[in-house]
Amino acid sequence: MGRYISIFLLAIMIGIVSFIFIIPSLIGPDSVGEVDMVIGLLLILIGSFIVTQLFYIIDLLQKNKS
Numbered sequence: 001m002g003r004y005i006s007i008f009l010l011a012i013m014i015g016i017v018s019f020i021f022i023i024p025s026l027i028g029p030d031s032v033g034e035v036d037m038v039i040g041l042l043l044i045l046i047g048s049f050i051v052t053q054l055f056y057i058i059d060l061l062q063k064n065k066s
Contacts, residue, residue, distance in 0.1 A: 004052050004056055007055055008049065011047070012044060015044035015047065015048060019037075019040050019041065019044060023040075
């Protein structure tokens with residue numbers, strides 16, 4: 001279970017770093033509003049959860065095959 005928690009946290013950290021530092025430098029810091037930041041962070045959270053669940057399902061299917 002610790003493996004999936006670390007995958008989840010790593011995906012969140014990568015998403016937040018790219019959302020806070022990379023995206024504003026590409027489109028300008030003033031054009032990202034507060035609502036956009038909240039929606040983006042929620043999407044990062046949901047996406048990280050989905051990625052973690054996919055890793056869990058893949059491992060579960062591999063265990064059932066062997």
